[in-house]
Amino acid sequence: MASQGFTNFSYGVLLPGPVMDNKGILSDEEFGLATVLQEAGQGHLMAQWPMPGTDDDLKRKFLQQAKHLHETSPGEGGIIGYASRARKLLADSAEGVNPLDGWSPSVPEGVALEPGSARYAELEEKGGGEVGACGFVLVAGGLGERLGYGDIKLKLPTELCTETSYLTLYCAQIQALQTRYGEGRLLPLAIMVSDDTADKTSAELDAHQHFGLDPKQVTLIKQEKVPAIQDNDGRFVLEDGDKYQISTKPHGHGDVHTLMHRCGVARRWREDGVRWCVFMQDTNGLALHSLAAALGVSVELELEVNSMAIPRKAKQAVGGIARLTREDGSAMTVNVEYNQLDPLLRGSGHKDGDTNDPETGFSPYPGNINQLLFAMGPYCEVLEKTGGALEEFVNPKYADESRTTFKKPTRLECMMQDYPKLLSPEAKVGFTSMAPWLCFSPVKNSLGDAQAAQAKGTPPASASSGEADQYHLWAELLRKLGCAVETGAVQEYEGIGVSLSPRIVVQPGIAVTLHELKSVVPSPADVKISADSTLLVLGAGTVVIDKLDLDGTLILQAAAGETLHVKRLTVRNSGWHCQALTAEERDSAAETLRMRGYRLAKGEQCEASGAKVIDRSDTVSTGAL
Structure with missing residues (x-):
């Protein structure tokens, strides 16, 4: 029977008795990984290990998973840093700390466009010359299970008349823009995939000869998962019925920036002459029809970050893009969730909160749609400085008002639209707002x-x-x-x-x-x-x-x-x-x-x-x- 409690002090860390009992079957690297887990506050994961001779291969497999999670963990410090950040964020959540306290919102810089107007035509013409210098990033880490579909969402037909899939449509659009504006250049496409979608996406591309694109212009970048967390102490959780498998969850689409840096994609694109980076979602078939006009806005306003947006009604359940400032001079233009925007405005002297503009009938804070347009040069410079690691958040579902236990395990997450939080207050960040029928129609819900x-x-x-x-x-x-x-x-x-x-x-x-x-x-x-x-x-x-x-x-x-x-x-x-x-x-x-x-x-x-x-x-x- 394995000994209980802590029986040894190794590498400056007390290790659980069962780990010490199994030291003889572990390599130096494996023993070091057990130490890393203990330092991260995860010794409980190994507390029920049996004596040597039982499940030895499973113990080693468990430690190899821990190694992978440690090496691929976003942010600094591997799983030690991840667990530390989790404890801090969970403590703040339990205490009801508002991360936006001290920030004052104002209307950001941007342009609202009406297709068919002279202004739209002017900006579409201005941006047309930049279309051939774009690279495209498609965030596609999810399956279609929520929709009642057993395959990757990229294979869903956009409509039944031609049965064109989303992946077919995006590749055809890129190829068409390349033909008309590329001047002989290939417009690159990076697809962020996950364990769930990587093999199927690759197979779909191969089966259809990359839908007319040159294989060398398409790059798959794979997002890894992070450990699931079971309580406010930031303790990781094991899979049900498997004491040698750490349960994991997606970290959020904000990882796309880390991957663009780690995989060298952003740097390579910049060296190849790409001036603009376009981020889009996997099932928004309207994403690229307004690209030229949005590029025109970016050129005219000299924007580092241009958030595509739609008009939103005041208090509508859609995040609003706002300029936030603090007394110390800090400033950023970011998405603010709808349930935070109204109280933030009221707390900053706007007694009516989020209200509609009488002239337009809409809130002056346009709705975020997670479609982004970045200037490539500044983007690469920020990635080199920060690694692309975004500010994380946690959203536990508490079991009761004590806010100490969860209904189900949670995890840290990050969102790609929070990228402006990495920028200096002087960075030029704005928006381009258009009617949803032109730019935004996600397919994500079951019946x-x-x-x-x-x-x-x-x-x-x-x-x-x-x-x-x-x-x-x-x-x-x-x-x-x-x-x-x-x-x-x-x-x-x-x-x-x-x-x-x-x-x-x-x-x-x-x-x-x-x-x-x-x-x-x-x-x-x-x-x-x-x-x-x-x-x-x-x-x-x-x-x-x-x-x-x-x-x-x-x-x-x-x-x-x-x-x-x-x-x-x-x-x-x-x-x-x-x-x-x-x-x-x-x-x-x-x-x-x-x-x-x-x-x-x-x-x-x-x-x-x-x-x-x-x-x-x-x-x-x-x-x-």
């Missing part, structure tokens, strides 16, 4: 969560709303240009109300930005699309639509080097329609349909492809043109 969100008046963020927003983007951009595009009715699928028509998809090879779309419809007043129509403009060539009257489904496709010119065309057919799944279909339908609650019924269609000119004075119904 149940989406129903609850919509009931509260917030976007459902479901697969169905994400698809609806894909179609709405192109319909609205065409309207901004002057096309007559009718609005489809809102219909309910699985308790979620969405408008899935007209279904309009313009692939990246044809257009990504509003400026590029202008060349597709040079005479917008002559383009009419009915409320329940489907228009797909596909390929990587040139499609020009002079005059179109569409009531049904039309597919236009031009490959690279081809020009498909529609001079005059009227289409009338039964088209495609979304149909709710029946009870029987729900049981057998694919996951991607069950999470939507409908399928796409493809009826009559008209299509044209290749290099040709179409000039029809008659009405066309179906078939190839």
